Amino acid sequence: MKESEFLGKLYSWHDGIERYLPWKENADGYNVWVSEIILQQTRVEQGTPYYLRFMQKWPTVSALAAASEDEILKMWEGLGYYSRARNMHAAAKQIVAIHNGQFPKNYEDILALKGIGPYTAAAISSFAFQGKYAVMDGNVMRVIARIYGIDSPIDKPAGRKAIQNEIDRLIDEKNPGRFNQAMMDFGALACKSANPLCQNCNFNEVCIAFKANLVDQLPVKAGKITKKTRYFHYLWLQRGDEIALKRREKGDIWEGLYELPLIENQNSFLQIAEVIQFFKTMDSSINEQYVISDTNKLDRHVLTHLYLEATIYKIEGNFELFTNNTPYFFVPIENLDNFAFPKLLLRFLTANGHINR
């Protein structure tokens, strides 16, 4: 299929659809950047409210760079893949330091920013600066794999290269932004992963997958994820109207978010002896006057590569042992809303009235 034929079919479809995307109203570098980071592995419907709140709070790169990481993570709370927020913060500082606070226009400069890979660099370059770079996201890979019958796995370099070769040939050099937007809209709204709209599709006479009845078998993915189960036992340590918190460290899920004191083991249930042992690591003089007064088993939480089974154990007492030389600190329950929590804990806190939301 010639480029002109492809573009004709694509645009004649795209001209008929309307999709309101707030970041298109004023598609400058900062605008598009924030939206693209938020939308990485995230549906437009899920990310849009976050985008609006982000732009409201931090309208410029400089404002974002001046924010604290805690503030940014709080704004990101519930959206997942929190490294995106940390990397965006780092990139904002890069832009202030290297580019004088002005979002870079050059593709290589954009690609050099933290958290920006080939997709995001192409998206920002084309949408904000008319750069001639074709985007390759999940939508585009699906569209091209089907129309051109590419069965090389798209989660491997060879498959990616095959897709890239096609879109590099097809891209509309007169309007790369329009081309990229139309490709993604087409994948999201017509050439969908499940139940694609093949009957009325402009491409159905040339689409190899459709003609060979292979639409539901393309694209091919090789990778398979095996999920393990982890068991989290959270201690609701209450001292008067305060509870203990800690910040999650680097090297595990939810880096930079806050949580309750945590005991992790291989069991669904926690023995009292394990709690006592945990306390003794904080202060060997601790006696055994503290008892679990209540337990609350949470719903199984699902992440990309693991299942999480969590239980909250409520323990009240005068926990002075946690005041010195530990990662834990006490905060008034009424101030919990100031901290960013994983969704797992956010649900618990909200359901029990500790956070008003």
Next chain:
DNA sequence: AAAGCGGGGTA
């Protein structure tokens, strides 16, 4: 090249 990293929607 493969693994790690969230959470929600859908069939």
Next chain:
DNA sequence: TACCCAGCTTT
């Protein structure tokens, strides 16, 4: 359940 979503970074 399993798969997918405007992917990137680290190992």
